[in-house]
Amino acid sequence: MPASETAERTLVAEVIAIGDELTTGQRLDTNTQWLAQRLTDAGLLVRYHTTVADDLQANIEVFQAAAARANVVVATGGLxxxxxxxxxxxxxxxxxxxxxxxxxxxxxxxxxFTSRGRVMPPQNLRQAQLPEHARPIPNPGGTAPGVDQTVGGCRLFALPGVPAEMHDMWAATVAPAITAMTGRTRVTRHWLVKCFGAGESTVEGMLGGLIARGREPLVGITASQATITLRVTASGETDADCYAAMAPTLDEIRTKLGELVYAEQPGGEEEIELHQVVVELLRERGQTLGVSEEEPQGLLAQWLASADVGGEVGGVIVTDASASGATGSLADYLIAVKAGLDGSVPVAVQTPAGSVSKDILLIGHPSIHRALVAKHALNLLRLELLKQS
Amino acid sequence: MPASETAERTLVAEVIAIGDELTTGQRLDTNTQWLAQRLTDAGLLVRYHTTVADDLQANIEVFQAAAARANVVVATGGLxxxxxxxxxxxxxxxxxxxxxxxxxxxxxxxxxFTSRGRVMPPQNLRQAQLPEHARPIPNPGGTAPGVDQTVGGCRLFALPGVPAEMHDMWAATVAPAITAMTGRTRVTRHWLVKCFGAGESTVEGMLGGLIARGREPLVGITASQATITLRVTASGETDADCYAAMAPTLDEIRTKLGELVYAEQPGGEEEIELHQVVVELLRERGQTLGVSEEEPQGLLAQWLASADVGGEVGGVIVTDASASGATGSLADYLIAVKAGLDGSVPVAVQTPAGSVSKDILLIGHPSIHRALVAKHALNLLRLELLKQS
Structure with missing residues (x-):
């Protein structure tokens, strides 16, 4: 998020989540991610998330620290x-x-309570208390109002932890207040470039200085099970401004990485996997794929089945290593993967034009080796399909 | 977590997660929950989680704040x-x-790299750097070693963000180091009491002073879609010590809440839902259930199907409101739920002994109303099943 360094108007944001059930790990916190996405999309720089136990002194210090280091704080829970x-x-x-x-x-x-024929328990009166000078945030779906408080140069919004109530109150009150603060409907957009076939530091090296702090648009890099994701971020008045600002950077990435790039997509959506791209390439060509995997219910079979719902491009899953001949007559392409996971694993792709193979070095943690082999096999096929298009 | 207030030996812990992909909400952070569970189970009081963007100054300040307020810090990512x-x-x-x-x-x-026949990219030498006086944490599954650093009265452990590597390094190095710090294998255990049929503040009122800060064992209360969860926490040398310390508190809860309690379970497991208890009660009795739901694919049908995998206790799902007579002859019990969701909804349970009904007031956010009605219907049946046992 370079905007903080290059444009003084970018507001720094912090999300605070409150509750022992979160700090102890009893419950997975999804509210923070939801708020962080929306604050980012509103053009704010979310620099911190803090989660704090149900401890008054710790909560006081967390709110003080947030008010000192952020311009906008959104808290969830504890109301x-x-x-x-x-x-x-x-x-x-x-x-x-x-x-x-x-x-x-x-x-x-x-x-x-009375409209429902109930007596209000006296504890609920706690929910009618506000810090002096703070404003309530209406909660159409529950009894807990939110709190809108200004402390020095920071605007703090406290919302309930119930997701549905939090979502409604964000949309009705917090989002418009933030738009009024920024004085514009500035948006931030992300574009993901998904790559496979080289390690994270190799890809960074190929990109030269593109992954540099403070650059605009910003290019981030992350790796997960050998898939590399580049994330390009730009802010502007409109979506079109954001994508226009990204275009030269994206062209540079495409030129430098070439066939390592297997897909591109907007941020915030489910990320595209290699097997989905392979299934789509086969479908476009009206061709079919057989898989010879020595493992029962191997990863390749699972992944392809999940992408090839109609069964148009595959379905020939054989676990007999000698089946490549038999399968060759049933499908246009065949991927053959051995079960062994020691040192390196040979994968082979049989195409109408002949056959290619590669020894996959098993790097990284053993728990990802099967995924690594399956992805390399898919990538080998992808490169063959691109040659023959 | 009362131990901090009552026993000086309890160590305060903080988890730090690092990365723009987390602060922007692009990726859901599950590493923090994993670490928080293990730190809690090791007898530490996890009071804070902090997530920070890839910004050097912000990271420096986050590590300084954590070292000042915690005895043990475990960081994940950025290596x-x-x-x-x-x-x-x-x-x-x-x-x-x-x-x-x-x-x-x-x-x-x-x-x-050389053992794999590769040339190390020069960037990887960054991973051979350590803060002065810090110790490396071996990483058998990858190139990024962890960092074990003592700053003042705080021990900081930095682990990679790759979950498999983080898990292995926790088990091999961090967990034993924490045991050595505490000088004991102190454990913390949780017991959940799941309740339905009264609101959160009503349940708190029924429990008198049980939900009080600093109490040992601690009793926490949370509500989710009208299900109330009490979470009892105790620490001790062994699991048996923990459960023995909880026993009088649990007896008091059971006495005070009676039939509001529908299940109990250890913490850390998937939480038991009302429909699972109802299916189990029917299965024990060898009885069957029909459901008349005016909604196609209603919630009750979905929930019961998920719990009644073998189809032994149900499967009669009818959407015709007049079918109760027809269904009555096929099943021992019938639940009938109307589709309307305006103000209040009548639910009825037909049993071999007659029939009971209740008007369910639609409180809370509209998005939970269907769940509320379905849960009240299940609870009505549960109370009937308990009477007839």
Whole structure:
């Protein structure tokens, strides 16, 4: 996210998630990712996420640190009616102001209960308290209002941890407030370039200085099970501005990486895998694929079945190593993979024009070796398909 | 986590995750949860998680803050060979020491490449650098060694972000080091009491002072789609010590909540849902269930099918509201649920002894209303099954 360094108007954001069930690992936190995506898309630079246990002093310090280092803070959780819901107390103490009972909020919360023929438990009155000078954020789906508080140069929004309530309150109140703060509807867009066939540091070397901090557009690189993902990020007034700003960088990447690039896609969607590309190439050509895998229910078979739902391009899965002859007559292409996972594994691709093979070196952690071999086999086939197009 | 307040020996822990792909929300962070579970189970109090972007100054400040507020820090990510892998640099700068090239590490990393017939890209030498006085953590599955550094009263462990490598290095090096620090194999165990039929603040009120900060064992309360989970936490030398310490508290909870409790289970496992309990009660009794749901593919049908894999207790799913007579002859029990979701919804359970019904008030966010109705219907049946046992 280079904008912070090159444009003073970019706001730094922090997400705070609150609860022992998160800090102890009992529950996986997905709220933080949801908020981080939306803050990023609103053009903010999300530099920190903090998760903190249900401990008042720790919460106070976390809110103070966030208010000092971020312009926008969105917190989730800790707004319920029970004794371990401490967000309101922490926000007040962090700002050095008292908690004030809001009679309108109290009446509203009580009306929710009475409209359902219920008596409000006295604990729920805690939800009618706000730090002095803070504003409530309406919660159409529950009793816990959010809190909108300004501390120095920082705007803090506290939302409930219930995802559906958090989503609605983000859309109705927080997103418009952030747009008003930035004074524009600035957007940030990501474009992913998916690569296979070289290691992370080799790819970085091929790209020269493209992966440099502070560059605009920013190019990030990550590796997962030998698949390399380049992530290009640009901000602008519109989507079109973002993609126009990326275009020269993307052209440079394509030129430098050539056939290492197997797919491109916008950020935020499910990432495209090599097997999906291979199935699509076969489908375009109206051709079929057989797989000879010595492992029962091998990875290749699973992956191809998941991509080839209609069974148009494959379905010939054989586990007999001597079956390549038999299969050759049934399918246009054949991938043969051995089961052994010691040192290196030979993979072979039989095509209408002949056959190619490669010894795959087993690098990285043993738990990814099967995936590594399967991906190399798919990539070998992909390169053959591209030659014959 | 009351131990911090009542026993001085409890170590406070923090997990740090590093990477733009996490702070922007591009990727969901599961490493932090994995580490938090293990630190908690090792008897440490995980009070903070921090996620930070690939920004050197921000990383330095995050490591400094963690070293000041925690006794044990485990970081994940940022140890790769590329320019945006900043963990080594940040740890050195945070401690005010230089990064030193470790010739043994350099030789080891180069040998990994040469043993595979490859030339080491020069960038990989970055992975042979360590903050002065820090110790490397061996990485049997990859080229990136970890870092074990002591700063003041804090022990920092930095591990790669690749999950398989992180898991192995935790088990081989970090877990034994933490056991040596605590001087004992102290464990923390959790027990969950799953409840349905009353709101969160009502349940808290019924439990009197049980949900109080600093109590030992600690009782936490969370609500998700009207299911209330109580989480009891105790620490001790052994599992048996933990469960013995919880027993009086659990007895008190059972007495105070009675039939609101539908299941109990150890922490860390997939949580038991109401429909699983209902299917199990029917299976024990050799009885069957019909469901009349006005919605096609209603939630009840889905849930029951997922729990009743063999189809022994159900399978009669009808969507005709007038089918209760017809179904009554096919199954021992019938649940009938209307499709309307406005204000309140009547649910009915027909049993061999007669029939019961209840109007379900639609509280909370509209997106959970279907689940709320389905759960109330299941709970009505559960209470009938308990009466007839």
């Amino acid at each position: 319920g009616p029970t004794a371990d819901d401490l967000t309101r107390d922490a926000m007040a103490a962090a700002a050095g102001v008292p908690l004030i009972n809001d009679p309108d909020l109290a009446a509203h919360i009580e009306s929710i | 790769g060979p590329t320019a945006d892998d900043l963990t080594r640099d940040a740890m050195a700068a945070a401690a005010g020491v230089p990064l030193i090239n470790d010739p043994d590490l350099a030789a080891h990393i180069e040998s990994i």
